[in-house]
Amino acid sequence: MFLKDYISEVYTGVSSLLKGMRKTGYYFFHPKEIITEQYPDNRDTLKLAERFRGEVVMPHDENNEHACTGCTACELACPNGTIKIITKFDISPEGKKKKAIDTFVYHLELCTMCNLCIESCPSDAIVMAQNFEHSVYDRSKLTKKLNKPDSKIREGIE
Amino acid sequence: MYTETQVIKETKEGELVINMGPQHPATHGVLHLVITLDGETIKKIEPHLGYIHRSIEKMSESLNYRQFIYVTSRMDYLSAHINNLACAMNVEKAMQIEVPKRASVIRVLMSELTRIASHELWLGAMAMDLGAFTPFFYTFRERELITDIMEETCGARLTMNYIVPGGLMYDLHPDFQQKVKAFVKQFKQKVTEFEDLVTNNVIFQARTKGVGILSREDAISYGCSGPVARASGVSCDIRKIYPYEGYDTVEFDEVLDTAGDSFARYIIRVKEMNQSIRIIEQLIDNIPEGDTQAKMKAVIKPPKGEFYTRVETARGELGVYIVSEGGMTPYRVKYRSPGFSNLSALDHMARGSKIGDLMATMGTLDLVIPDIDR
């Protein structure tokens, strides 16, 4: 039955096409299904997951104190040389010499957000921030100094 | 390897040599194919690689055993988690560490989620190669749920780096189970959409059935793996043959087909997504309590020797081969990537077909160029 096959072929073909059109037609007439996020407009309500890895920051408390001892564990853990720690020697009131950080240099342009530095930090001095809008006009702005000026190490952290 | 001028010299009268790529909408990256055409019929295909070579193997040699894992996320970025898993497993094998049960189960769950995400992206891109733009957006809607889950638990959406030697970087997010269940529910509802839009579509079937046929013998001799080989009837699922991370304790089927054409490869991947859902459903309520990290020294120094592990990524078999000299860094690292072997069969599969068929064939190979060209 050549003709019968021919007609059934046409019928199944057309019906499969119509099924597809019904699906797309459904979405066309149901604007509620739209999933677009209006990104720059919803910046205020946009909430990123707390584990999201945006950039490395060093939290400071209200006394401008951080927890970094300058042990360079993060510098060693980093696979691509993103972190560079410059240390100095503080002289405590008792007259003892103590190792402390002078500058915590963080190259955001090299960072791949692998989280290995944060894993390796013994005193939890650095954490990942959720900021992801890193674009700047000048590349040099991507090299950051994480410890704030005149900041000190928190008491009791070795 | 031919150079372009050689190809042109060898061209016969009436044949046309076109360079498809490295900038081309259908090569999904920087794959460069030198195609010899007779009219619209393909006479020969020469893939040219090297446009995205980052020497990951050499880089891995200069990084220590904790660090080199993250680099592999950049190989096959769509199944980054599974790549990381392969490396971590190798290090664990070398150090003879037992991974805690909880970490194992979470690794499997994440692997299957990654596999679904990868196949979803492939499905959309494949439909787009064949000229249907809309399924791409529907598949991305579901994939987005997975990347959200990944973002919440692992901290990143694509290059997760969630695995460390000995376990996981951190424990699951409290919302993980609930979100995965919501995803599974939505996925099951929406998967019928692709049947209407793509699978049963008469044009799609006409474009893929009987196109790019790869026989069982050829699949074996070209070293194909993953869905490409399984569509030709080669049983090669590493999860079944060499179970790792407790894949032997979950129930799932290895999907096989014998047609070996593009449609078979398509169907295999769609069915594989359902099998992954099956695994996830079995495990999601049965995550054992306990540690997520085995106790390990800060500095990993595996003994002298050679170590090889293999896993089943979304694209096929990924092998990681490490030669250790007993130091902090590997002496030599070699990755056996699934995409490279699969691509090598392209010339054989596409010869004699039309340019349009090449898109169907290449689309179902599921090529990720950074994986081919490490």
Next chain:
Amino acid sequence: MFSLEGITNTIQNWLYSTFDPTFALLIECAIVILLAIGLFAALGLVLVLMERKVAAHIQIRLGPNRVGPGGMFQTVADTIKLILKEGLVPDLADKFLFNLAPFVVMIVAMLLLAPIAFAKNFQIWDINIGVLYVSAVSSLSVIGILMAGWASNNKYSLLGAMRSGAQIVSYELSAGLSVLTVVVLTGSLQISDIIASQADGWWLFKGHIPVIIAFVIFIIAVTAETNRAPFDLAEAESELTAGFHTEYSGMRFALFFLAEYINIFIVCAIGATLFLGGWMPLHIGHWEGFNHIMDYIPSSIWFMGKTFFLIFLIMWFRWTFPRLRVDQLLNLEWKYLLPISMLNIILVTVIAILGWHF
């Protein structure tokens, strides 16, 4: 009641009373040309926006929504961008043909505008072989495409142009045959006659199943003729990057783009005229009240509504189906559409002779 006919008559009377006839005719021509170009630009802007919005909503997106309210001026901004862009000519291209091709495509599209009745008695040229004119002129656009493909000196362009040539020439046949069904039923090639014959009902409803089949074939054939997905082989982007207009940029590309949308409008307008009664309002048998209400809607709105419905249908196709392969495309025409439409035209002829239609 609003009608375009009144406005045109007033203008014509005023022109002929103020100027001598030759001069008045010239002014009239100028006005028509200006109107046609204006319509072209407006249609291009509206249709491109419509395509993007339809695509977006089908693809669960919002589409352009930044420039102007709801993205209304997005296409205007795009046009400005395209005008400002440099129009590159490849080094080894045939410069003359390369520059000529977009204009050939464009002029063909413009010529097709002539016999279309936009509203009651609002037609540029009511030629007595209207349908024949349309099918004759529309097949000329393939020359422009072949010219573009050849002159670009690009292999992708050449392949695209060759595909397009094979495609347009073959689909011309079934488009012509499906148009003939209406001509057989009407007995006239003149557009105004065809519309007048649908005063008591559109051919789609009056002509039984054969006309419905002819309508479906017509829609498929014109989709292919305008190189739209699922028949967009000439510019199949995943295979040939952009097909025949790969090398075009700036305003020359814009002309191709515009011509594509104008062609869609024209084929849909012809489809609406032949099968859906053109500007004729919807009349159902003896429901006098209903018919009377329908008459109150201006004829131009009826025409535009029907045309845009068909355009929406074609856009819906595009965003749903995968693309056919080149040999399948020709198979579809020669094995399915052509035999069906030949059989169909015999059926229609029988119906017309026996007077079985309403």
